[in-house]
Amino acid sequence: MNALKKTLWLAAAIAGVALSACGGGGNASGNQSGNSIGWNATPDWIPPPNGSGGSGNSGNSGNATPPATGDNTVPVSVDASTGNVNRLLASVTVCVPGAQSAQVASQCVSVDKMLVDTGSTGVRIAARALPTLARQLLTQAGAVDDPVGSAPIVECMPFASGFTWGSVKRADITIGSKTASNIPIQLISDGAFAVPDDCVAHGGGDMGAALDAMGVNGILGIDNFTSDSADAVTTAIPGNYYYCPSQNRCISTRVQASQEVMNPVAGFARDNNGTVIRLPAVPAGGQASVTGLLVFGVGTQPNNALPPNATVVAVDKYGTFTTQYQGRVFNRSAIDSGTLSYAFPDSAIPVSAAGLYTPTGTLNLSATIDPTNGKGSPLQMPFSVGNAASLMASGYAAFNNIGQYFSNSHNNMFLWGLPFFYGRDVYTVIGNAKVGNQTGPFVAF
Amino acid sequence: MRFLKIAMLAATLLPLMSHATLGGAPSAGTSSAPLLRAVPQSAVATPAQPANAARYSLHQSIDANGVTLREYVLPGNVVFAVSWDGPIRPDMAALLGSYFPNFVNAAQSRTRGTGPLVDGNDDFRVESTGRLGRFSGMAWLPRLMPAGVGPGDLQ
Numbered sequence: 279m280n281a282l283k284k285t286l287w288l289a290a291a292i293a294g295v296a297l298s299a300c301g302g303g304g305n306a307s308g309n310q311s312g313n314s315i316g317w318n319a320t321p322d323w324i325p326p327p328n329g330s331g332g333s334g335n336s337g338n339s340g341n342a343t344p345p346a347t348g349d350n351t352v353p354v355s356v357d358a359s360t361g362n363v364n365r366l367l368a369s370v371t372v373c374v375p376g377a378q379s380a381q382v383a384s385q386c387v388s389v390d391k392m393l394v395d396t397g398s399t400g401v402r403i404a405a406r407a408l409p410t411l412a413r414q415l416l417t418q419a420g421a422v423d424d425p426v427g428s429a430p431i432v433e434c435m436p437f438a439s440g441f442t443w444g445s446v447k448r449a450d451i452t453i454g455s456k457t458a459s460n461i462p463i464q465l466i467s468d469g470a471f472a473v474p475d476d477c478v479a480h481g482g483g484d485m486g487a488a489l490d491a492m493g494v495n496g497i498l499g500i501d502n503f504t505s506d507s508a509d510a511v512t513t514a515i516p517g518n519y520y521y522c523p524s525q526n527r528c529i530s531t532r533v534q535a536s537q538e539v540m541n542p543v544a545g546f547a548r549d550n551n552g553t554v555i556r557l558p559a560v561p562a563g564g565q566a567s568v569t570g571l572l573v574f575g576v577g578t579q580p581n582n583a584l585p586p587n588a589t590v591v592a593v594d595k596y597g598t599f600t601t602q603y604q605g606r607v608f609n610r611s612a613i614d615s616g617t618l619s620y621a622f623p624d625s626a627i628p629v630s631a632a633g634l635y636t637p638t639g640t641l642n643l644s645a646t647i648d649p650t651n652g653k654g655s656p657l658q659m660p661f662s663v664g665n666a667a668s669l670m671a672s673g674y675a676a677f678n679n680i681g682q683y684f685s686n687s688h689n690n691m692f693l694w695g696l697p698f699f700y701g702r703d704v705y706t707v708i709g710n711a712k713v714g715n716q717t718g719p720f721v722a723f
Numbered sequence: 724m725r726f727l728k729i730a731m732l733a734a735t736l737l738p739l740m741s742h743a744t745l746g747g748a749p750s751a752g753t754s755s756a757p758l759l760r761a762v763p764q765s766a767v768a769t770p771a772q773p774a775n776a777a778r779y780s781l782h783q784s785i786d787a788n789g790v791t792l793r794e795y796v797l798p799g800n801v802v803f804a805v806s807w808d809g810p811i812r813p814d815m816a817a818l819l820g821s822y823f824p825n826f827v828n829a830a831q832s833r834t835r836g837t838g839p840l841v842d843g844n845d846d847f848r849v850e851s852t853g854r855l856g857r858f859s860g861m862a863w864l865p866r867l868m869p870a871g872v873g874p875g876d877l878q
Binding site for chain 1: 788810811812813814815816817826827828829830831832835836837838839840841842850851852853854855856857858859860861873874875
């Protein structure tokens with residue numbers, strides 16, 4: 279199955295290059311997969327004939343070698359294979375660093391069903407997806423508090439619902455046509471080191487098993503940041519990074535940013551300042567499956583231009599901004615492809631046992647997001663919340679109207695999850711990257 | 724095997740820690756005096772309460788890692804809810820006590836991916852969110868919630 283996917287990927291890449299050579303570069307990436315995309319893939323970035331649409335290249339240096347077009351995308355999809363709705367998936371190729379070519383079978387493995395997550399940082403792959411490759415990957419060592427300097431660095435990565443535990447390795451990660459060379463990744467549940475007690479105490483449940491149950495092979499964390507833990511650079515925080523001199527002994531440690539699990543986009547040579555996720559709209563009753571695009575770079579190629587009328591929302595160091603709903607202020611709001619719902623508190627809406635909203639009829643709601651690029655008025659964002667139970671009974675996987683109840687009032691959290699992404703282009707800009715006259719980190723749509 | 728290890732861990736840590744445990748006594752030496760709080764009227768109609776009805780008290784502390792811990796305590800000195808907010812998740816085994824395995828199972832038993840955790844049953848409910856650098860959440864015991872108080876009312 280992996281060989282077939284690799285062949286298709288190669289064919290798609292070749293087709294993309296051929297199309298752009300014919301001068302139709304703007305169109306190439308929209309159709310490069312060669313599969314029928316059930317939505318109008320005509321891109322809206324093609325400049326009008328009189329050439330006045332120059333804003334599409336506002337982020338382009340203009341003096342560099344003309345960038346290849348269409349080489350910076352990878353298909354993403356939503357389907358029922360995970361047993362969950364609204365799980366955005368992509369494939370990556372993992373190679374031993376310095377492998378001569380992605381074609382050397384023994385040094386590279388294609389891994390599908392990676393969760394595309396704009397809410398976390400870094401590539402995390404279940405060790406079971408790399409049964410023979412894992413041991414060939416380079417070990418990340420040299421933790422700041424390791425007196426000897428050669429002990430492997432192992433991470434307990436906390437998520438909202440639990441943690442992933444596993445060695446930090448270095449690999450070449452190829453997504454679509456773009457490669458991040460020799461970057462730190464996490465090998466989830468590799469079993470090399472016993473889980474430390476404080477990793478369990480602070481982390482809760484080991485998510486490795488949950489990922490297995492979903493049939494998900496890993497997490498592709500492509501958020502607004504380059505390395506995953508700012509705090510670990512200065513503090514040996516409990517339940518995060520460890521150096522492990524032996525199988526049963528792991529010690530919390532500070533690590534350098536360059537040793538931390540890394541956003542692969544930041545590791546590309548070009549088109550490395552962020553991403554665009556482009557998903558088609560879905561009908562109110564949902565859709566069995568969806569195919570879209572993950573585009574690398576913002577304002578670096580014709581296919582990733584930030585439109586002049588885009589809403590730009592700056593995010594803080596936690597990736598959050600402010601949303602207002604029903605007069606309440608949520609200053610820990612985020613747009614997050616890794617969340618399957620709109621997650622927000624509204625005690626007036628009926629809730630299922632699973633905590634999903636189940637109104638009798640679809641509710642048309644609205645919340646307000648404050649753009650931060652000086653464009654003036656706050657933006658009213660309409661969104662729909664349908665009856666999750668009846669929607670999901672269809673067996674479909676893609677819904678733009680799943681809502682989740684979250685009661686904790688002082689979390690101040692309002693999450694715009696994957697439902698927000700359907701029918702939109704969502705831009706995620708990394709760190710202090712400049713796109714035109716905007717400076718990151720920001721999200722835009 | 725893992726469940727046993729977690730239960731043993733919880734049992735080991737409990738007597739060593741002088742802080743709140745869900746379902747147990749509130750911590751000694753919290754930084755603020757208990758606040759007598761009236762039950763606020765929520766958006767859903769609830770019976771109006773006298774201004775000084777002491778349904779529960781709030782104890783707040785900040786742990787060694789800078790995590791703000793809130794304990795919601797019944798008049799009988801039983802913690803019926805806890806919340807946390809800080810740069811890391813606190814020691815959940817110590818905070819949740821005998822309910823820690825529920826928290827663990829919530830992560831492992833259902834396919835959640837990387838989004839927020841909202842889970843539980845009539846005995847124990849938890850909401851947990853966050854990412855590296857900031858974690859927050861709340862856990863409560865529905866059967867012990869004072870009448871007319873919902874989790875969203877706990878400030």
